Amino acid sequence: MLRQADRGGALELVVKQIVVSITAIEARPMPTYKQIFMVFLKMGAFAFGGVYAMLAFFQRELVDKRKWLKQDEFAEGMAIGQMTPGPPIINTGIYVGYHLKGPKGALAATAGQVLPGFVLVLGLAYVYKEFEDVPLFSMVLKGVGAAVVGLLVSVVYKMGRQLVRGRAAAFFAIGGFILLHFLKANPIALIALAGATGYLLYGRSK
Numbered sequence: 001m002l003r004q005a006d007r008g009g010a011l012e013l014v015v016k017q018i019v020v021s022i023t024a025i026e027a028r029p030m031p032t033y034k035q036i037f038m039v040f041l042k043m044g045a046f047a048f049g050g051v052y053a054m055l056a057f058f059q060r061e062l063v064d065k066r067k068w069l070k071q072d073e074f075a076e077g078m079a080i081g082q083m084t085p086g087p088p089i090i091n092t093g094i095y096v097g098y099h100l101k102g103p104k105g106a107l108a109a110t111a112g113q114v115l116p117g118f119v120l121v122l123g124l125a126y127v128y129k130e131f132e133d134v135p136l137f138s139m140v141l142k143g144v145g146a147a148v149v150g151l152l153v154s155v156v157y158k159m160g161r162q163l164v165r166g167r168a169a170a171f172f173a174i175g176g177f178i179l180l181h182f183l184k185a186n187p188i189a190l191i192a193l194a195g196a197t198g199y200l201l202y203g204r205s206k
Contacts, residue, residue, distance in 0.1 A: 029067055033108045036097055039066070040112030045120070051089045056151035058092065059158060068100060071162040083191050090114065168201060 031039070039061055047057040055078065062069045069077070077099070081092030090113060097109025131137045164173045172194055179185040 031066070031068060031100060033101060033104055036100060036105055037108040037112040040093055040097070040109045041116060042112075044113040045116035051087070052155070053148040053151050054089050055092075056155045058089075058096075059155055062096060064158075069096065071159065073099065075159060075163055079191050079195075083188050172198070 043054065043057045043061055047054040059074060063071055063074050074096075077092045077095040078088075080095050081088040081090075084091045090110065093109045093113045094106045097106035099105075101108070128137075160173070164170055176190055176194060179190055180187065
């Protein structure tokens with residue numbers, strides 16, 4: 001009788017764990033292909049300032065607002081985007097789309113992200129050529145550039161709070177900054193080195 005009670009209790013515990021896992025999975029919103037396309041279309045149309053400025057929009061839309069990704073998943077996507085050939089922000093978008101809905105999700109994310117830029121660049125190239133010497137136009141561009149700095153600070157702060165915890169993580173963050181900023185290290189080599197070192201440190205501890 002005691003063994004049966006133990007088995008019954010163990011079975012009940014397993015069932016509870018399964019229910020909790022299923023609930024956690026269902027709690028994360030699962031977007032449709034159309035939603036992925038529209039969100040990346042929005043980010044592609046309104047995210048200005050280069051690769052790192054666009055990451056602020058990525059984080060706000062995908063992590064903070066829609067909860068499609070966790071912070072560590074977003075960081076992994078950024079790393080993969082930097083390590084693979086091609087524009088890092090496009091590569092990150094491909095990773096996100098694939099992570100959410102497989103190959104079709106990656107295609108939807110890429111199409112949505114690229115389309116606005118393709119159309120806008122054609123128009124802006126003409127405008128810039130015509131008005132590049134106009135002082136007002138130059139002032140607008142300077143204002144946008146200054147705002148981009150604020151966006152980057154916001155991204156670094158939010159990611160730092162989530163990912164830089166403990167001495168080892170702080171060592172990686174500070175070391176990466178020194179190597180990249182002062183020693184002009186190759187970003188791809190730096191990420192590969194950090195990954196290998198992280199595996200040696202954290203992998204052996206498991």
